[in-house]
Amino acid sequence: MKAIRVGLLGLGTVGSGVVKIIQDHQDKLMHQIGCPVLIQKVLVSNPDKKRDVDVAREVFTTEVYDVIRDPEVDVIIEVMGGIEETKQYLIDALNEKKHVITANKDLMALYGTELLHVAKENSCDLYYEASVAGGIPILRTLEEGLASDRITKMMGIVNGTTNFILTKMNVDKSAYEDVLKEAQDLGFAEADPTADVEGLDAARKMAILARLGFSMNVDLEDVKVKGISDISDEDINFSKRFGYTMKLIGIAQRDGEKVEVSVQPTLLPDHHPLSSVNNEFNAVYVYGSAVGETMFYGPGAGSLPTATAVVSDLVAVMKNMRLGVNGSGFIAPQFEKKIKSSSEIFAQQFLRIHVRDQVGAFSRITSIFSERGISFEKILQLPVKGHDELAEIVIITHQTSEEDFSNILQKLNDLDVVVQVKSTYRVEGNGLS
Ligand code: NAP
Ligand code: HSE
Numbered sequence: 520m521k522a523i524r525v526g527l528l529g530l531g532t533v534g535s536g537v538v539k540i541i542q543d544h545q546d547k548l549m550h551q552i553g554c555p556v557l558i559q560k561v562l563v564s565n566p567d568k569k570r571d572v573d574v575a576r577e578v579f580t581t582e583v584y585d586v587i588r589d590p591e592v593d594v595i596i597e598v599m600g601g602i603e604e605t606k607q608y609l610i611d612a613l614n615e616k617k618h619v620i621t622a623n624k625d626l627m628a629l630y631g632t633e634l635l636h637v638a639k640e641n642s643c644d645l646y647y648e649a650s651v652a653g654g655i656p657i658l659r660t661l662e663e664g665l666a667s668d669r670i671t672k673m674m675g676i677v678n679g680t681t682n683f684i685l686t687k688m689n690v691d692k693s694a695y696e697d698v699l700k701e702a703q704d705l706g707f708a709e710a711d712p713t714a715d716v717e718g719l720d721a722a723r724k725m726a727i728l729a730r731l732g733f734s735m736n737v738d739l740e741d742v743k744v745k746g747i748s749d750i751s752d753e754d755i756n757f758s759k760r761f762g763y764t765m766k767l768i769g770i771a772q773r774d775g776e777k778v779e780v781s782v783q784p785t786l787l788p789d790h791h792p793l794s795s796v797n798n799e800f801n802a803v804y805v806y807g808s809a810v811g812e813t814m815f816y817g818p819g820a821g822s823l824p825t826a827t828a829v830v831s832d833l834v835a836v837m838k839n840m841r842l843g844v845n846g847s848g849f850i851a852p853q854f855e856k857k858i859k860s861s862s863e864i865f866a867q868q869f870l871r872i873h874v875r876d877q878v879g880a881f882s883r884i885t886s887i888f889s890e891r892g893i894s895f896e897k898i899l900q901l902p903v904k905g906h907d908e909l910a911e912i913v914i915i916t917h918q919t920s921e922e923d924f925s926n927i928l929q930k931l932n933d934l935d936v937v938v939q940v941k942s943t944y945r946v947e948g949n950g951l952s
């Protein structure tokens with residue numbers, strides 16, 4: 520069988536890993552797909568840059584359409600990043616009847632459904648396993664391994680940078696800014712880490728997961744997002760004292776026909792399996808009504824881990840080519856999109872309040888909760904260091920709707936004895952699923 524020729528858009532962290540795996544695992548690939556894989560063309564912005572992989576100088580180009588329109592290229596692997604221009608390149612590649620593989624979560628979160636339609640119209644494959652949780656094969660797991668089940672909940676630690684920062688703050692008591700710098704030096708934070716620390720990177724991944732897991736056209740704007748930049752040492756210390764671990768958690772939950780998707784700092788019981796996912800590692804906890812609890816763990820970024828996902832997509836494309844079934848992978852969503860309102864989203868809540876230490880303050884606060892029928896699971900009152908006139912009250916509520924909780928916060932802020940509501944966080948996983 521004739522060789523499969525790959526056009527690579529990008530030869531950075533992930534692109535170099537792709538070349539290395541194709542070169543190092545050529546025998547295995549040959550055995551699986553029955554033909555050699557050749558790198559036909561590579562798009563870079565600077566062909567003179569020193570590379571840590573061995574690629575012939577003559578395959579480099581700085582002109583994207585040299586790759587996309589090369590008649591010899593069968594498969595385009597997009598590992599250059601970018602959104603609007605890159606989207607057009609991939610549409611043009613699909614219209615040229617090239618199969619496309621991408622690691623680009625930013626692009627797939629925004630335009631995944633549109634691109635999958637273009638792929639189907641052209642009878643081409645479009646695979647994007649590397650776009651969520653790097654080396655963990657979670658998209659294929661949802662599409663194939665759990666295809667027969669009804670997924671009702673997914674909880675993910677899907678951003679390595681924020682998990683690294685929170686682990687170091689939790690375990691080593693390191694300062695936020697120092698750990699962020701360390702994550703950048705280690706190479707898993709984005710060059711501009713705003714998307715990491717403000718939760719947008721995780722939100723993009725959760726939109727992709729929710730779309731697949733719930734077979735519903737969930738958009739990025741349907742994902743509620745809160746990042747980790749406001750988390751204080753006190754929040755982490757009080758969480759620990761109550762037996763919880765603070766993590767940035769993506770939650771996608773389905774109840775009946777409606778779904779909620781969010782990314783937010785969340786308190787998980789120390790015994791929850793996601794609590795022990797540390798440093799830059801990722802994990803996705805999936806609950807299916809038939810299978811029950813499952814959890815998938817591994818590296819969420821990095822050159823070779825991410826490249827394994829890309830090259831596995833390449834194997835899938837080549838198997839489809841051999842069977843003549845390219846373009847049949849995309850199945851239109853089964854369900855109409857229905858997103859829960861804040862009165863339909865229920866969770867336990869943690870809150871930390873500074874109040875004036877005076878008679879009756881505590882009972883005025885608790886009465887605001889009891890008026891709404893919300894009781895406490897845990898409560899703690901203690902003095903605020905260096906401020907004798909203040910007391911700190913820390914509460915974990917039982918289940919409440921987001922709407923009720925937001926009304927309670929409003930009422931607390933209006934109370935003269937409340938100096939400040941310092942922080943609030945969702946609490947998850949007490950009953951596990
Ligand atoms: P990277 O190291 O910055 O590499 C980008 C590559 O694309 C470089 O080779 C660069 O050329 C080339 N490039 C970018 N814009 C170009 C343009 N306009 N024209 C020509 N060449 C251009 O990026 P990366 O970390 O490999 O990430 C690639 C993609 O994978 C992104 O979508 C990212 O979100 C996704 N991803 C990354 C990881 C990870 O661990 N890094 C994990 C999962 C997903 P030069 O080499 O000449 O500069
Ligand atoms: N910046 C991302 C992270 C890279 O920290 O998880 C992988 O998508």
